[in-house]
Structure formats: structure tokens, C-alpha cells
Amino acid sequence: xxFDNKIGSIQQILTATNVGILRRQAILxxxxxxxxxxxxxxxxxxxxxxxxxxxxxxxxxxAIGVDPSEFQIKTAKERCKNLSNVQFxxxxxxxxxxxxxxxxxVTFTQTLEYIDDVDExxxxxxxxxxxxxxxxxxxxxxDFFGFHGPEKKLNDMMHEIYRSQKHRMxxxxxxxxxxxxxxxxxKTLEIPFFITNKDENSFPKYHEILMINAAIxxxxxxxxxxxxxxxxxxxxxxxxFAFTVISVLTSAFxx
Ligand SMILES: C[S@@+](CC[C@H](N)C(=O)[O-])C[C@H]1O[C@@H](n2cnc3c(N)ncnc32)[C@H](O)[C@@H]1O
Numbered sequence: 001x002x003f004d005n006k007i008g009s010i011q012q013i014l015t016a017t018n019v020g021i022l023r024r025q026a027i028l029x030x031x032x033x034x035x036x037x038x039x040x041x042x043x044x045x046x047x048x049x050x051x052x053x054x055x056x057x058x059x060x061x062x063a064i065g066v067d068p069s070e071f072q073i074k075t076a077k078e079r080c081k082n083l084s085n086v087q088f089x090x091x092x093x094x095x096x097x098x099x100x101x102x103x104x105x106v107t108f109t110q111t112l113e114y115i116d117d118v119d120e121x122x123x124x125x126x127x128x129x130x131x132x133x134x135x136x137x138x139x140x141x142x143d144f145f146g147f148h149g150p151e152k153k154l155n156d157m158m159h160e161i162y163r164s165q166k167h168r169m170x171x172x173x174x175x176x177x178x179x180x181x182x183x184x185x186x187k188t189l190e191i192p193f194f195i196t197n198k199d200e201n202s203f204p205k206y207h208e209i210l211m212i213n214a215a216i217x218x219x220x221x222x223x224x225x226x227x228x229x230x231x232x233x234x235x236x237x238x239x240x241f242a243f244t245v246i247s248v249l250t251s252a253f254x255x
Contacts, residue, residue: 001114008072011045012048014203017202017206019245020048023138023191024049027136028056030134030189034057036057036060039062040098040106042108043093043111044066046079047080047086047088048079051063051083059084063080064087064089066091093121094120099128100128101129105133105134107135110139112137112167114166115166123181135250135251135253138248138249139247139250140247140248141172143168147159147204148243150231157224161211162210162214171188171248174250178250182254184254184255188250203245204243
């Protein structure tokens with residue numbers, strides 16, 4: 001998936017919703033940041049987490065954001081324009097021009113599941129870490145993501161089109177991948193959400209928009225899309241609507 005302009009803008013709104021905020025709070029708690037540290041956020045998107053990290057590590061520290069999308073990096077730079085301890089790099093996870101063994105933590109949010117070669121990305125990230133420094137990842141269990149309410153066949157079709165992530169159930173495989181890279185003290189924490197409405201600024205509302213975009217691109221008829229939307233609305237009115245998403249925070253220490 002390309003996170004440019006339209007998709008990138010909606011993704012940044014999703015990150016700003018309560019779901020995005022609660023995920024970042026969990027990441028920041030796990031990172032347990034100290035003044036003066038250097039932290040790298042790979043796949044930083046619009047820079048929400050980088051901004052928060054920069055405040056935590058203070059002017060003697062450094063928050064580095066990396067993303068291959070020029071659109072995301074441009075927006076992230078704009079968000080952090082008044083912060084002196086921030087650096088943004090437009091690059092892939094496998095090709096980051098940062099000194100080896102220089103980071104006190106490396107973090108990914110909803111990024112590893114989009115990367116072709118996760119093992120290569122983990123290996124590259126680990127090289128940037130100081131010994132005994134923390135790795136924190138948040139990824140979604142995409143098989144459990146979605147809306148409940150519309151009729152099953154139509155609903156399943158809309159979800160299947162949307163699940164374009166390369167690694168839909170990454171958290172179920174990540175511990176083994178981290179062990180292979182030599183990480184220790186691997187822990188997981190589930191971050192579940194169960195939402196029963198989709199008001200204007202909600203996480204489900206913006207996923208609905210992205211799902212409709214994906215369906216249009218795949219050539220699904222306007223009639224079917226409208227039917228799905230109507231059924232969503234109807235189920236919400238009847239009180240039989242739900243949106244569920246389970247994210248998993250995985251942390252580990254480099255040797
Ligand atoms: C779902 S967004 C998450 C953005 C941000 N971490 C957040 O939570 O708001 C995924 C991000 O991963 C970036 N990305 C995709 N492929 C990547 C790669 N190979 N290396 C690093 N980042 C990548 C995308 O450009 C996009 O900004």
C-alpha cells in the first residue's frame with residue numbers, strides 16, 4: 001500500500017483518533033524514555049510519535065523518524081517544525097543512514113506488516129541499536145479486524161479486499177523472528193478495541209472510508225458498496241453494530 005496524499009492523509013487522521021493515542025501511550029510506557037536518549041521510529045508516518053518522543057528525550061536527546069513516503073515525511077516535518085531535536089529521513093527500513101549502535105530504542109507502529117522482508121528489516125533495525133536497548137513494535141491481527149453488523153457474505157468480501165497487508169497476522173510470528181535476530185526478554189501485550197458506534201471522528205469511520213476506496217479500486221459496484229454502507233448504518237441504529245481490532249505490542253531487548 002502506498003501512503004501518499006489521500007491514503008496518507010486518512011492514515012494520519014486514524015493515528016490521531018483515540019485508538020491511535022491509546023496505542024502510542026502503550027508504546028511510550030514501554031519505551032520508558034529518559035532525557036538525552038536517541039530513539040528511532042521506523043515507518044513514522046505523519047510524525048505523531050516522533051513529536052511525543054522528542055518532548056520526552058529533551059533537547060540533549062534526539063528523535064529520528066524514518067519513512068519511504070515523501071508525503072509522510074513532508075507532513076511529519078511540518079508537525080515537528082518547532083522542535084530542534086528531531087531528524088526525518090526519507091528511506092526504507094532496510095536502508096537507513098544512521099550510525100550503527102547509536103540508538104537507545106527502535107520502534108515500529110503498524111509498519112512491519114507492510115514490509116516485504118520482515119527479517120531483513122529487523123536485522124537492519126537491530127544494527128542501529130545500542131547493546132541491551134529496547135525494541136518495541138505494534139502490529140494488528142488483521143484477521144480479527146473489522147465491522148460486525150452487515151450480512152456475512154457481503155461483509156466478508158469488503159474485508160477481504162481491504163486486507164492487503166503482506167503479513168496479516170505478524171504478531172503471531174514476530175517472537176520467533178526476534179529470537180532469530182538474537183533478541184532477549186521478548187514480551188507481548190494485547191491492545192484490544194471494541195467500538196459500538198462510528199461517529200464522525202472515530203477510528204471505524206475512517207476505516208470505512210478506506211474500505212470503500214479499496215472496493216472501488218477493485219471494481220466492486222456502487223450498488224454493492226451502498227448496500228454494505230446501508231447495512232452498517234442500519235445495524236448501528238438497531239444496536240447490533242460493532243467494530244473490533246486487536247493490536248499487539250511486542251517488546252524485546254537487543255543483546
Ligand atoms: C500504517 S502507516 C503507520 C504510520 C505511523 N507509524 C503511525 O502509526 O501513524 C505505515 C507506514 O509505514 C511506511 N512504510 C511502508 N513501507 C515501509 C518500509 N519498507 N520501510 C519503512 N517504512 C515503510 C508507510 O509509508 C507508512 O507511513
